[in-house]
Amino acid sequence: MKTLYTLLTAAIILASCNGPKKDTPIEVAFSPDEEQLEAINTECFQYFGEKDTVLMTTHVDGTNVTGTLAYSIYEKDRNSGTIEGELRDDLLIAEYTFMAEGVNSKRQVVFKNTEEGWKEGYGEMKSVDGIPVQVNIDSLDFDHDMALKPVPCED
Known part of the structure; x- marks a missing residue:
């Protein structure tokens, strides 16, 4: 009887050692690739x-944010570029690197997530290492109608 238990235990151990676990079709379907x-x-x-x-x-990615930003404001130069920053509570604070009138520029942008959508904050700016940044993020004015609302992303 003891031999039977030993053989049964050995068979179970061998059966469980089938190599690395393979993902089931369901796991593969719900495990997105990097893209x-x-x-x-x-x-x-x-x-x-x-x-x-x-x-x-x-x-x-966590609290880090990258992306693009483009402005087309009536009677002002169009500009578009990239943003790189972070989320802090309901604020997106980022460095905006953009091209306007053939010149590469940088400035800080701050957007607040409101009930109406993301609103850019405006306030007094100063130059730090040649880049305009907000003097006081806590006192920015978000009281305007330009709220960025979610839309489907185009490929």
């Missing part, structure tokens, strides 16, 4: 006014 993860974590936002348009795409 799918980027698409899952990417969101697009737009403000479309009578003569103004602002488009923002964000890719969120």
Whole structure:
């Protein structure tokens, strides 16, 4: 009887040592690859006014944010570029690197996530290492109608 238990235990151990576990078809279907993860974590936002348009795409990885930002404001130069920053509570604080009038520039942008959508904050700016940044993020003015609302991302 003792030999039977020993053989049975050995058979169970051998059966459990079939090599590395293979993902089931269900696990494969619900385990997104890197490209799918980027698409899952990417969101697009737009403000479309009578003569103004602002488009923002964000890719969120934890609290880090990268993406694109483009402004087309009536009677002002169009500009578009990239953002790189972080989320702090309901704020997106980023460095905006953009091209306007053939010149590469940088400035800080701050957007607040409000009930209406993402609103850019405006306030007094100062130059730090040649880059305009907000003097006091806590006192920015978000009281305007240019709210970027979620839209489907285009491929």
